[in-house]
Amino acid sequence: MDTINYSMEGTVFDIQRFSIHDGPGIRTIVFLKGCPLSCLWCSNPESQKIKPVIMYQSANCIHCGRCISACKIGAISVNNKGFINREICTACGECSNVCPTSSLVLKGKKMTIEQVIKELKKDAINYRRSGGGITLSGGEPLVQSDFSKELFKACKAQGWHTAIETTGYANSETIEEVFPYIDLVLMDIKSTNLELHRKYTGVSNEIILNNAKRISEISKMVIRVPLIPNFNSSMQDILELCRFTKTLNNIDTIHLLPYHTYGENKYELLGRDYLMKDSRSLKEDEIEVLKKIIEDQGIKCIIGG
Template identity: 45%
Template sequence: MNFPNTLSHKGGIISNMRGIVTEVMRFSLRDGPGIRTTVFLKGCNMACKWCHNPETLSLAPQLMTYPERCIFCFNCAHACKHGATVTEGFGAAARLAFYKEKCVDCGACADVCYTGARVMSGKEMSVDEVMAEVLQDTNYYRNSEGGITVSGGEATVQPEFTLAILEACKKAGIPTAIETNMYADWSVFERLIPALDLVMLDIKLFDDEAHRKWVGVGNGRVLENVKKITARLPTIIRTPVIPGVNDSAEEIGKIASFVKDLDNVEYYELLLYNPLGESKYQALGMENPFAGQKPQTGAERDALTKAAEACGKTVKVS
């Protein structure tokens, strides 16, 4: 049986399977224990209004523009066949114009932009190509008790590809993890479990209505899946703390009460608000509803930490 939402998998040779990847990040210290390689896949089945990686929301490759890096060579305007990037004016008055509504994200301009003013987010890679990068650091994984983490976007939105990467890592003796929002159908997790050593999962809000408002979908299935996965595998549970959304001791306390009854939780982690994704919204031409918000500090941070500690597990705040 194939997973739902899967990319096409026409070949019988698993290593030829291809997926859409935004980045393979080596030497990551944030995405699980030890030194890790994190494979960021494109595509998400939620739509968190505060998303720090908005370039991963859509499954399709997307153009990102950084005008401050432009040296006005006009290569991009020559390459664009869709009238989205054009030269306007003549001689010394010539300027570059970008009409986003005409852009079809073909990537031709990014191919000829050598300053990084035009870049594509998301490229097709095979499992072999991903593994060629992952296998370079096997000594580091071994010496630091690290491994590989498949992240996103959402790791389960390209489930066949994720499974193929995890299985290839297991075959190579590399410890595996995923970062997930737990919203996929349980059958997806059931398939992934044999190839997993650790699951890093988010519980963003406890209230179903609030979850629907801020994330785009309810959380009934998320909470059910969390109960099931914690019965089967070691987990790290995390809550991104977002100003005006869930940054109250009451909301964090509700999640902590839920976490209290779960097994196999290595720790519960609060991820304080991180404004780093803001430039990506500009590069994608998207509006960022949380622009200018600051991380929680001082007494606010202390109150949130205390509320989280009600879970009775180890608590981390970062």
């Protein structure tokens, strides 16, 4: 039996209980920080950097000045809105600790494997009764590959079903070491077009597509496609996706995920611009056409998931 390093630390930014998506049954989703991609539509921008970040909700701020006194490096000042100098902010969390209105929130904290497992055990009975389990998400969990591996090992030691939401962007050693402990892979394939993929995500898709082939030999896989206007939502885009999918093993389904702007407000809280502001979601009938194209290729398809 594998030994497990329960004292290993990782950076977690959320633990979401009672999820009925992201794998079978009732699940708990552990969100890890860090991602090598910088997708323009990312709905969790607070996850992209592996270090903690401060989110500032100006509407809640009462300009009490407690955060200014708490910040030892002078990264905070107050005008009519309030200002964080993110160039020097270390996200130590002292400002959020003293904020009386939670207008300052620290996203990301160190947790050990033991601490995470303690949280996950709160719903162990639900995993057993529903056939559920644990899903690692992010960010990209493989950025913290050692922590992800140990957490999956600890979950398997509890007898829990394991799943991962991943871009597949990692080196081959990580794939071989981590994925034997994963029962279900929910893998984003954003585009098979190299140049478009680089333009919209900041990285080439070569590593991702190569890893998808290897991962499909190790674990059961669901392909997830965030449908982004003017990027990957044409009929030709979907046909190319189907051609690639047919080269893989153990593919259960393709999930089409309609574009949404649920995370847009987070960019403001991080002092960033949302660059997809003028994009629109596909209409229901447009998505149904893409779904039928996939099904006509002999591949099961679900909208959402």
